[in-house]
Amino acid sequence: MESPRSEAATLSKIASKPRPRRRVVLWSQLIGRAGWWKIGIITGLLVLIYWQELSRMFYIWTHDGDWSHGLLVPVYSLYFLHTRRHHLVGVTPRGSFWGLGVLTLAAFLYLISVTGPMIGYARSLSVVVSIFGVVLLVGGWQVMRVAWFPILFLMFAVPLPGQVMFNLTFPMRVIASKVAALVLRAVSDAQAHAEGVVIVVAYGADLFKLNVERACAGMRLMMAFLALGTAIAFLSERPVWHRVVMILFCLPIALLCNIIRVTATSLIHVFVGREYASGSAHTILGLSMLLVAFGLFFLISYILNNLFVEATEDEEAGAASGSSGEHA
Numbered sequence: 001m002e003s004p005r006s007e008a009a010t011l012s013k014i015a016s017k018p019r020p021r022r023r024v025v026l027w028s029q030l031i032g033r034a035g036w037w038k039i040g041i042i043t044g045l046l047v048l049i050y051w052q053e054l055s056r057m058f059y060i061w062t063h064d065g066d067w068s069h070g071l072l073v074p075v076y077s078l079y080f081l082h083t084r085r086h087h088l089v090g091v092t093p094r095g096s097f098w099g100l101g102v103l104t105l106a107a108f109l110y111l112i113s114v115t116g117p118m119i120g121y122a123r124s125l126s127v128v129v130s131i132f133g134v135v136l137l138v139g140g141w142q143v144m145r146v147a148w149f150p151i152l153f154l155m156f157a158v159p160l161p162g163q164v165m166f167n168l169t170f171p172m173r174v175i176a177s178k179v180a181a182l183v184l185r186a187v188s189d190a191q192a193h194a195e196g197v198v199i200v201v202a203y204g205a206d207l208f209k210l211n212v213e214r215a216c217a218g219m220r221l222m223m224a225f226l227a228l229g230t231a232i233a234f235l236s237e238r239p240v241w242h243r244v245v246m247i248l249f250c251l252p253i254a255l256l257c258n259i260i261r262v263t264a265t266s267l268i269h270v271f272v273g274r275e276y277a278s279g280s281a282h283t284i285l286g287l288s289m290l291l292v293a294f295g296l297f298f299l300i301s302y303i304l305n306n307l308f309v310e311a312t313e314d315e316e317a318g319a320a321s322g323s324s325g326e327h328a
Contacts, residue, residue: 025086069224073157077150099137106130124158156227173197176262225254257289
């Protein structure tokens with residue numbers, strides 16, 4: 001039977017044992033000169049084919065606040081692929097003819113977008129599908145095991161049709177209006193009720209009608225919230241069910257942030273002054289919701305990471321040796 005001092009020394013030695021470092025992998029080791037030429041030529045062809053559509057999406061990203069996050073989505077996709085490059089070590093690209101089927105689907109999406117009524121979303125979707133098909137055709141399924149998420153994440157940069165965005169955001173605006181009216185009644189003697197997306201407030205001799213516009217409700221940040229939550233879920237190695245839980249929380253967090261923004265804007269408008277509920281102050285309040293979303297996402301991540309503590313092999317070995325010593 002080991003003495004407490006020797007047992008403590010053994011545990012200390014196990015804890016101080018250096019863990020193996022992940023070998024640094026360079027892209028130059030994974031892709032030779034011929035590979036870079038191949039990537040360059042294929043990328044050039046895709047840009048040439050989709051130049052008009054890429055220009056249209058870039059214009060939307062830079063002029064429509066609903067999709068301003070689209071500029072960052074490709075950057076994150078490349079970053080995520082870069083952080084997973086070690087999974088490509090030893091992988092020999094073996095193209096799959098399934099890629100031809102995917103490229104055929106991309107061509108079909110592009111075709112229906114230019115014949116008859118213009119369907120811009122189908123053409124934008126064709127860009128992402130083409131990237132998926134090219135990677136599958138050239139790299140095969142082993143490469144796709146690493147590249148599927150960075151490609152799929154590009155969907156967050158594809159602008160949805162206006163009617164679809166309206167149908168997605170209108171119910172959330174109604175909920176935010178009702179909660180804001182409820183809070184106004186609870187914290188003051190103001191009479192407030194929601195009529196759809198309009199908050200009617202009677203306070204003293206004043207009557208306010210606050211229209212919860214899509215931008216005011218923070219709906220411009222909804223897709224950014226969804227992209228942010230998905231990015232955080234896949235940023236580090238974690239179990240699949242962790243990622244599923246974090247993605248499922250994206251929409252509730254977006255809704256909560258929108259409710260906070262509408263409620264705060266309504267309180268400021270009624271009790272402080274309408275000039276403080278618009279302009280720069282209004283913009284700052286909206287951007288602060290990103291910080292709230294960040295905090296909530298990382299709180300959920302922290303809870304999931306500490307919900308179950310998995311023992312390492314060294315700790316299990318130490319525990320086993322300790323138990324065997326006690327029975328000796």
